[in-house]
Amino acid sequence: MRSYELLYIVKPTLDEEAREAILNSIKEILTSSNGEVGEVNVWGSRKLAYPIQKFNDGVYTLVNFKAEVDVPKELDRRIKINEDIIRHIIVAQDQK
Known part of the structure; x- marks a missing residue:
């Protein structure tokens, strides 16, 4: 497994509940793919x-x-579908 960083920006008009739902959906995508959320x-x-x-x-x-x-790649595809996320980037961390 490799280490990654995901930075995403959501619309400022969303309430706290909606932002939490987006974060939970991202965590669900990662854990269902045998990933580990740090x-x-x-x-x-x-x-x-x-x-x-x-x-x-x-x-x-x-x-x-x-x-x-x-x-x-799958996470990127699913984030692009979500209209509440206005920008995102996924970066692989250097392996030491």
Whole structure:
């Protein structure tokens, strides 16, 4: 298994319940694929460098996880379907 980081930004108009539901769905995708969810950091609302979908702010969340190499591709596909996530990036961590 490799280590990855997922950083995603959700719309600032979402309430706490909706943001928690998105995080839980991401955790479900990872655990159902035999992945391990590590540290989760909710950075909160921050100003975007440029407007995205007419939003100037977004709520940032960073998720560290371990998974097989095919899992990030599936996670990426499922995140793209979710209209409440306005940006995301999945990065493989260096192996030491």
